[in-house]
Amino acid sequence: MIHKNAADKLIGRQTMVREDFIELLGYYNNPEIRELLREEALQLRKQYYGNRVFTRGLIEFTNYCKNNCYYCGIRGANPNSIRYRLSQEEILTCCQKGYRLGFRTFVLQGGEDPFYTDEKMTAIIQEIKQRYPDCALTLSIGEKSRKSYQLFREAGADRYLLRHETANDAHYRRLHPDNMSLKNRKRCLWDLKSLGYQVGAGMMVGSPGQSVQTLAEDLLFLQELKPQMVGLGPFIPHHDTCFAKEPAGSVDLTLYLLTLVRILLPEVLLPATTALGTLDPSGREKGLMAGANVIMPNLSPLKNRKQYELYDDKICTGEEAAECLSCLEKQVNAAGFSLVSERGDAWQWQSNIPPQATGH
Ligand code: SAM
Ligand code: FES
Numbered sequence: 001m002i003h004k005n006a007a008d009k010l011i012g013r014q015t016m017v018r019e020d021f022i023e024l025l026g027y028y029n030n031p032e033i034r035e036l037l038r039e040e041a042l043q044l045r046k047q048y049y050g051n052r053v054f055t056r057g058l059i060e061f062t063n064y065c066k067n068n069c070y071y072c073g074i075r076g077a078n079p080n081s082i083r084y085r086l087s088q089e090e091i092l093t094c095c096q097k098g099y100r101l102g103f104r105t106f107v108l109q110g111g112e113d114p115f116y117t118d119e120k121m122t123a124i125i126q127e128i129k130q131r132y133p134d135c136a137l138t139l140s141i142g143e144k145s146r147k148s149y150q151l152f153r154e155a156g157a158d159r160y161l162l163r164h165e166t167a168n169d170a171h172y173r174r175l176h177p178d179n180m181s182l183k184n185r186k187r188c189l190w191d192l193k194s195l196g197y198q199v200g201a202g203m204m205v206g207s208p209g210q211s212v213q214t215l216a217e218d219l220l221f222l223q224e225l226k227p228q229m230v231g232l233g234p235f236i237p238h239h240d241t242c243f244a245k246e247p248a249g250s251v252d253l254t255l256y257l258l259t260l261v262r263i264l265l266p267e268v269l270l271p272a273t274t275a276l277g278t279l280d281p282s283g284r285e286k287g288l289m290a291g292a293n294v295i296m297p298n299l300s301p302l303k304n305r306k307q308y309e310l311y312d313d314k315i316c317t318g319e320e321a322a323e324c325l326s327c328l329e330k331q332v333n334a335a336g337f338s339l340v341s342e343r344g345d346a347w348q349w350q351s352n353i354p355p356q357a358t359g360h
Pocket of ligand 2: 065066067068069072074075076111112142
């Protein structure tokens with residue numbers, strides 16, 4: 001027991017209200033409580049996942065995007081972004097390389113690119129699942145209709161990453177143009193969940209306009225949605241965006257949030273992100289020590305790596321996947337964990353019987 005109301009409530013798995021999360025976020029300035037919470041997070045991580053760290057082979061297959069999120073380097077309105085798309089064959093070559101290296105989850109990530117119609121995406125999903133039936137396939141291709149999500153699910157997609165970015169309406173408006181809405185973002189997440197995907201939500205830490213209040217709303221939303229995955233990385237400015245002059249998010253606050261999310265959702269799959277590794281050379285190691293249990297090395301072709309530039313100075317754009325993996329393996333081992341070659345499903349899914357899908 002920490003004998004601080006909100007911390008005890010969190011550890012006791014009681015339902016938290018907004019004020020509890022605000023109080024918890026205040027403990028960021030209390031190193032003693034932070035450390036106790038970190039130990040609790042590590043204990044829970046160990047209880048569900050032991051010392052295992054799951055890998056996901058990230059395939060950034062298009063940097064075309066019809067959206068214009070103000071923070072993002074590949075936003076459609078950035079005339080300086082050199083655009084590329086991978087063909088189905090190129091995507092399959094990435095999977096082949098990844099499979100040989102031991103990856104058992106592939107993540108297809110891209111901008112919102114209308115070139116990849118539902119038919120094209122479905123064909124790609126089916127081909128990957130046919131060639132690699134023992135692998136999980138995660139999509140991260142933005143906001144779509146329920147119908148499209150259903151088609152992708154039926155074609156074999158297992159998981160979907162769609163960060164909610166912020167659960168506060170005014171903050172959402174600060175980060176996105178008028179044709180995007182938090183309401184639709186949330187609709188997508190609930191649709192994905194009810195279709196039986198393992199779902200990932202999440203947010204950048206330190207995005208312009210973020211505050212303790214908006215972060216408390218993010219945690220409230222995560223408590224309500226109960227996603228199987230949470231993507232949490234620091235915001236990093238990109239020189240060609242409206243936020244070029246904004247400061248980057250804090251590594252320490254990101255680590256603290258990883259800890260809180262691990263305790264809030266003990267079975268969660270939580271990546272130590274590339275953005276964390278970009279701001280701090282041992283960021284991913286620290287992420288694992290704060291409660292994360294997933295890393296996502298890049299499997300994209302070397303020739304395109306630098307073009308998928310969401311933010312400045314992104315790491316791992318110059319090495320082959322195998323080099324990345326062996327460098328990460330060293331970091332993972334140094335943190336006392338070990339990389340495994342498994343699908344790495346969310347804990348409840350590991351029996352291969354997904355729990356009853358829930359609607360909203
Ligand atoms: N288009 C898909 C989507 O919207 O979910 C996937 C690609 S999107 C580029 C992936 C994530 O990158 C976003 O959800 C956002 O949180 C993150 N991202 C974009 N720009 C960033 C920045 N400047 N710093 C840190 N993360 C960023
Ligand atoms: Fe592409 Fe936001 S800029 S989804």
